[in-house]
Amino acid sequence: MGKYSQSLQMSMTTALVISVCIVDSVTIAYDGSVMGSVNVMESYSNYFSLNTATIAVNSTAVYLGAILIAPFAGKIVDWRGRKEAIVESCIFNIIGAAISGAAQNIAMFIAGRMIIGLGMGLAQTSASSYVSETTAPRVRSLALGLYFTCWALGSFLATGVCYGTAQMDPSNWAWRIPCLVQMFAPICVLFIIPFLPESPRWLIYNDRTDEGLEVLARINGSTTDDPSVQLQFQEIMDTLTYEKSEGKSLGFKEIIRNAPNRKRLYLCLSVAPLTMLTGSNIITYYYGTMLSQAGITSSKTQMEINMVLSAWQFFVATAGSILAEGLGRRFLCLSSLGLCTIMFYGVGGMTARFGTSDDTSGVYGTVAFIFLFMGAYSFGLTPLTNMYPPEVMSYNIRATGMAMFTLTAKACGVFVTMVFPYMFDAIGWKTYMVNASWNLLFFVGVYFFWVETKGKTLEEIDELFDGVKHSDAPTLAAFEEKRAAVSEYEV
Structure with missing residues (x-):
């Protein structure tokens, strides 16, 4: 096989690995944007006779489903393999979307969304482990970054579908169709995944070494x-x-067995509040409330703004994914988090000043701050969501660690969807100020405790925690540098 054919094979395999794993990020984003869009539809609100509490429960149901499966997700992924777990997550998502789209009452709607949550919880555990273990070291950060960058595509798809079906309001199909379309991404994955390999590390761990090498x-x-x-x-x-040989097992007991593993777990779990409580989820789920407070009350205008916002997020997050390996994980996180904090203070201040005014410039100035916030978030925190957690975990605790990360992230999601509606009702624009203030604590935690993982294989990252490399092989960077020097000398 020639070098061109080999390069093409690597590119195609990497692209397909990423594509099957976007079921997680697309589903999460699609779900959040759909709920943000249908929440402003008259037909949806009237059909379920919604109030503040039931709106929160409907939005929270997917997180509850993910929390229910999280304790078992790691064992499923280690036992059945990364690929099979992804297939199972797709099946959950398809069934849940069908039930919620056909819901005859609020109980059926919530049940469907909880089943979607089961799929999301299993997908986030399996997909992130799969991408990190089944991509070449030199493209791993880009692959993991693009994997969750596709979150913006899910948001854009959901907003576009809802924008189209909103014209059908007050027909119930205005909200049913967006719910049913949630089956689209998982169905596509079921057609693609048979052509992809299993994780080489899973194969080697299970004594299928020849397959792993291939x-x-x-x-x-x-x-x-x-x-x-x-x-x-x-x-x-x-x-x-x-x-x-050291008797290290797979599962929850191993993850807290010693200080290095506990540090791995802390760093892995730290990403959950960073990404879920920084402020982006307020915009995702309650952008209608935010824009209404800012003076933009037309549901059509709100959806138009959200479509443009989704496209903006995708392009900025793609840039962050491309630059992640050069800038490093810590710099990417700190710069993104710092800018997010500044911009969220700006959203709060602009909402307080112009939210109840007729000043058109002030209203759209508020929207501009929302765009700047989401741009800052998308540049660093979006790519890092499923880049950093699997990198810092060693193989024997990676699936379990990602399951616990999923559990923590969804618990943070429950907090967002259950608490923030009441905060908006009680303190209005001050909600943004409170949120921006606790972001400062996140910044301090990252600055003092995060370790840098750029330029290393997953096995070389283990040395950062264990203090010793568990292989006599030279580092890949040193090997590539030596090979380049030899090639240059020969030329």
């Missing part, structure tokens, strides 16, 4: 005898052999 060669766009592929294979073999 997959490593495929995702690196090379052959099994390539020195770079052999080095990665040796690193993985040595590390997994060490974990087995």
Whole structure:
């Protein structure tokens, strides 16, 4: 196989790996944007006789489903494999979307959304582990970043569908169709995933070493005898052999067994409040309330603004994903978090000043601050959502750690969807000030405790926590540097 064919194979495999895993990010974003859009539809509100409490419960149901499956997700992913768990998550999402779209009462609607939550919880555990383990080291950060960057595509799709069906309001199909369309992404994944390999680390851990080596060669766009592929294979073999020889098990007990693992867990879980409580979810779920407070009450105008906002987020998050390996995870997070805090103070101040005024410039100035906030968030925190957590976890606790990350993230989501409607009712624009203020604590935590993972294989990252490399193989960076020097000398 020529170099061009090998490179094309790697690119296609990486693209397909990312594409099947966007079911998680697209579903989460689609779900949030759909709820934000249907919440302002007359037909939806009248059909279920909604009030503040029932709006919150409807939005929270997916998080409750994800929380229910999270304790078992890690075991399922380790037992059945990353690919099969992704398939199971798709089936949950399809069934849940069908039930919620056909709901005859609020109980049926909530049940459907909880089943979607089961799929989302399993997907976030399996997909992030799969992408991190089944992409070449040099493209891992880009792949993980793009994986959750597609969150913006889900938001854009949901807003576009709702914008179209809103014309049908007050027909109940105005909200039923967007709910049913949520099946689209999982169905696509079911057609693609049979053509993709299983995680090489899962294969090697389960003594299918020859298959694991073949997959490593495929995702690196090379052959099994390539020195770079052999080095990665040796690193993985040595590390997994060490974990087995030390009696390190898979599961919850191992994740808190020693100080290095507890630090891994802390860093993994720290991303959940960073991404869920920084302020983006207020905009995702309650942008209608925010824009109404800012003086924009037309549901059509609100949806138009949200469509443009989704496109803006996608392009900025893509830029952040591309730059992640060069800038580093810590810098990406700190810069994004700092700008988010400043912009959210701006949203609060502008809402307080112009929210009840007829000043058109002031109203759209508020919208501008919302766009700047979401741009800052999308640049760093969106790519890092499922980039940093799987990187800091070693293989034997990666699936379990991602399950606990999912549990923590969804618990934060419950907090957002249940608490913020009442905060808006009680203190209005001051909600933004409170939220921006606790972001300062997140900034301090990242600055003092996060470790940098750029430029390292997953096995080399283990050395940052354990203090020793569990393989005699040289680092991949040192090997590539030496090979480049030799090639240059020969030329």
